[in-house]
Amino acid sequence: MTRSFSLVDHKVAETEFFLKRISEHNREIFCVRCYVSAFVTSARSISYSIQAVLREIDVFKDWYGKRQLNLKEDSIARFFHKFRNINHHIGENIINHGISGPDSPIKWFFSPTQEITHVPRDDVETACRHYFLILLELVYQCYLDFGTYIDAHQYYTPEHFKGIGKTIDDADQEVIGIPSWTAVPGISDSDRWQMIRNTVIGCEINHIFDEYLNKTVTGLPRTPQ
Numbered sequence: 591m592t593r594s595f596s597l598v599d600h601k602v603a604e605t606e607f608f609l610k611r612i613s614e615h616n617r618e619i620f621c622v623r624c625y626v627s628a629f630v631t632s633a634r635s636i637s638y639s640i641q642a643v644l645r646e647i648d649v650f651k652d653w654y655g656k657r658q659l660n661l662k663e664d665s666i667a668r669f670f671h672k673f674r675n676i677n678h679h680i681g682e683n684i685i686n687h688g689i690s691g692p693d694s695p696i697k698w699f700f701s702p703t704q705e706i707t708h709v710p711r712d713d714v715e716t717a718c719r720h721y722f723l724i725l726l727e728l729v730y731q732c733y734l735d736f737g738t739y740i741d742a743h744q745y746y747t748p749e750h751f752k753g754i755g756k757t758i759d760d761a762d763q764e765v766i767g768i769p770s771w772t773a774v775p776g777i778s779d780s781d782r783w784q785m786i787r788n789t790v791i792g793c794e795i796n797h798i799f800d801e802y803l804n805k806t807v808t809g810l811p812r813t814p815q
Contacts, residue, residue: 593642596794598636612626630677633722637725640732667724697714697715743792765786
């Protein structure tokens with residue numbers, strides 16, 4: 591792989607950062623517009639990053655084609671695709687009105703335009719969160735189906751190395767540069783594998799998966815479908 595999947599992780603974290611700012615600064619429409627604009631730009635980059643990182647995997651094209659079709663059929667994903675286009679290419683931001691009660695935060699809403707005649711009924715924050723969950727689930731599926739390609743913690747396991755005809759000494763060679771580097775007297779192979787995984791970067795957004803999907807990346811990947 592020529593590019594690290596950390597690029598995708600970082601885009602997810604960036605998108606989530608802007609999502610949280612929407613609710614934290616919802617008293618001013620200008621702030622909401624700015625953060626939604628940044629959110630949509632970062633969110634759109636997630637799928638681009640996935641394609642850039644995984645396109646060299648043989649089965650990825652068919653795998654992504656199915657997911658891309660699902661995105662095109664989803665009304666929220668279609669809306670944000672259109673929103674990003676008019677926001678990026680024209681400069682228009684269609685967040686124009688809000689509703690609030692005496693003791694409740696302001697809920698902002700999208701307004702239809704000539705380019706986008708149908709907008710979500712949900713408030714802006716809810717719609718953005720919905721879109722984020724769609725993209726986050728897509729990234730999670732990448733970890734399930736392509737884990738040994740993109741996640742060093744799934745790559746450096748005894749099960750995976752046995753499947754590719756390699757040993758733990760080969761793992762030491764790859765990570766440390768010295769075969770049997772972790773072969774310390776009294777240390778089990780299980781502990782050796784953990785020592786190896788401790789030296790490499792795995793999934794960097796498990797806390798986001800946990801918070802929004804109630805899931806984390808563990809175990810070996812499935813066969814891509």
